[in-house]
Structure formats: structure tokens, C-alpha cells
């Protein structure tokens with residue numbers, strides 16, 4: 124088949140035709156179990172009937188009206204986000220990168236408004252992922268994604284993730300923001316340590332900088348709490364969400380407090396599609412289902428079962444060094460004998476009828492629907508084990 128898309132993606136040799144819950148069927152009729160969830164996006168599985176209802180209901184009212192007007196769906200979703208988090212105000216975007224772009228711009232503008240233009244430095248972590256715009260890819264700290272697009276935005280310093288001393292050394296009066304993920308998703312499902320997140324909070328407060336927590340991947344119930352920061356007893360000044368926020372409809376959000384929000388004065392930032400009513404109506408319905416204590420409890424339980432099952436497979440096959448993560452964001456770290464072979468494992472696991480992805484070259488990432496049931500989980504684990512055995516036999 125001819126590929127009309129730019130060659131920056133390496134598509135898997137399977138084209139989906141239809142999907143429901145945690146099952147996907149390809150154009151050639153094969154059935155798959157989805158433990159990737161569209162990279163932590165399809166938090167309620169595929170084609171959830173309540174989301175279809177929310178989408179079609181709004182589709183019959185109006186789709187788009189511009190940000191010269193506010194809408195019920197946007198206000199309703201923002202109200203829910205505020206009522207269930209540290210935040211007082213919300214800015215809507217269309218993606219994680221745009222939510223982070225807004226967060227970084229807000230931090231810079233707030234610092235400039237209050238302290239002058241020299242307070243512009245952003246402290247970020249090595250091997251982070253914050254999106255693909257030039258600003259967010261520069262903040263991400265993975266030169267392989269940014270170096271070919273130089274010259275890059277200035278005023279960004281990277282410290283090793285979870286290195287408290289390096290963070291302390293980097294922060295100064297010139298710092299306007301500290302940003303990181305509670306679990307580094309793209310680079311290997313690596314959780315932040317309590318002392319690091321606490322130090323970041325303390326330093327941000329001490330130096331009048333914004334603590335930005337990127338919850339694009341970890342948010343919306345993924346770790347068993349609405350937002351992952353809740354596990355640590357530490358509150359950010361700015362939080363970004365996207366991925367599972369719309370459960371498959373593109374939407375991002377930047378949450379912040381009444382302290383920082385006023386820096387976004389009229390006209391200082393914007394978006395044509397951000398906060399569009401279709402996306403907000405779906406996200407608003409999704410929010411209620413995700414934020415139900417029963418759903419969050421289910422995430423914790425299924426996450427534990429998935430970790431147990433992967434640990435078992437690791438013991439039986441020797442393929443994994445260890446398994447890590449929280450809730451239903453789990454990484455199986457390949458054993459030394461299988462270094463840099465995540466791509467191969469992902470491919471063979473797909474051949475055996477399970478969708479997962481790599482996170483970096485040494486970790487298999489699992490980010491299934493938060494509603495994943497026992498039957499799909501168990502069947503998927505049987506298939507994953509078969510796939511691993513077949514890699515080892517080859």
C-alpha cells in the first residue's frame with residue numbers, strides 16, 4: 124500500500140478497522156487486545172457508549188464558535204478540573220505539547236511581570252518528554268529529538284531526573300520554572316522519587332518559580348488517582364493534561380492557580396480550537412467516569428494484577444529485569460541479555476495479538492484502558508508470554 128504521509132512515523136504492519144473496549148480488529152479480520160490504549164489516551168477503552176452519546180449530543184448543537192465566546196461544555200469541564208485539583212483556573216489547548224507550551228509561556232510571563240526579564244530560566248530533566256513543538260522539545264532534554272532543529276530556544280537547563288543535589292545547584296534567582304513528569308513516560312516509565320518532587324516544590328517556593336508538573340501521560344486516573352501528584356503530598360503551581368483528558372478526542376489543558384493565572388492577560392496567549400465544545404463535552408463526560416472512586420479503585424487493582432502477571436512472566440522467561448510504574452502505567456524493563464530489543468518484542472507481541480509499545484529501547488510499556496477487565500488482561504498475558512517465548516526460541 125502506498126503511504127501518503129510524511130515518513131516521520133514507522134507504522135506497524137496492521138491497520139485497524141474497528142475497536143470496542145480493549146479489543147481491536149484489523150482490516151484483515153484479526154483480533155487484538157489493546158494494552159497500549161492509544162499511548163495512555165483511550166482511558167475508557169474504544170467506543171465507550173457514554174462518550175459516543177456525549178459526542179453526538181454536542182454534535183447536534185454546535186461544533187465550534189471561537190474563543191470570542193465561552194461555552195457550557197468548556198466551563199463545565201474547567202469547573203470539574205478545578206473542583207478536583209489544586210487549581211483555580213484552566214486554559215484549554217489541543218494537545219500535550221500545546222498545554223506545556225502554555226505552561227512554560229505562563230511561567231516566563233509571570234516571572235517577567237513580577238521580577239523582570241532576567242528571570243527566565245527553565246529547569247527541566249534529562250530524558251524528559253514534553254512534546255514536539257520547538258519550545259517543548261527543547262525543554263524535553265533528549266537532544267536526539269531537538270538538535271536537528273537548531274537554533275533552539277534559550278534559557279533551558281537540564282538536570283538528571285531524581286538528582287536532588289543537581290536540582291539544588293541549578294535553581295537560582297533567575298529560575299522561572301521547574302518542570303518534570305511524575306513518571307517519565309516516553310523514556311521508560313520511571314517514577315519520580317519523593318525527595319526530588321519535595322525538593323522541587325521547596326525550591327520553587329523559595330525562589331519564586333513555578334513548579335510545573337507534566338501530567339499529560341500520568342493524569343486522568345492513570346496511576347489510580349486523578350492526578351499522580353496526589354501520591355506525593357506535593358502540589359504544583361501549574362499542571363498540564365492531555366492524552367486521556369479527551370479519551371481520544373484531541374484536547375489539552377493547563378491548570379494553574381489564582382496566583383499565576385493573571386499573567387495571562389487578555390490577548391497574551393490563545394488558540395483557535397482550544398476549548399472547542401465537541402472536545403470539552405466528551406472530556407466532561409469522561410471526567411465523571413474516570414473520577415468515580417470505583418474506577419480509580421479498579422485502576423489500582425488491575426494495575427497490581429498486571430504488575431503481578433508481568434513479574435510472573437519475567438520469572439518464567441528471564442526476559443525482564445524488573446517491572447515498575449503505578450496504576451495502569453507500567454514498564455517491563457528488559458533483562459541485560461535483551462538490551463535495545465524493545466522494538467523487536469513489541470513487534471512480536473503484536474504478531475501474537477496484543478498492542479503495546481516501547482518506552483525507550485529497553486522498556487515495554489503497558490497503558491491499557493482504565494476499565495480493563497480480567498478476561499482481557501489474562502488473555503493478553505497468555506499471548507505476551509507466548510510472544511516472549513517465540514522471541515527467545517528464534
Ligand SMILES: *Cc1c(COP(=O)(O)O)cnc(C)c1O
Nearest residue numbers: 218219220252253254308339340
Ligand atoms: C505525550 C506527552 C506529551 C505530548 O503530548 P502531545 O499531545 O503529543 O503533544 C507531553 N508530555 C508528556 C508527559 C507526554 O507523555
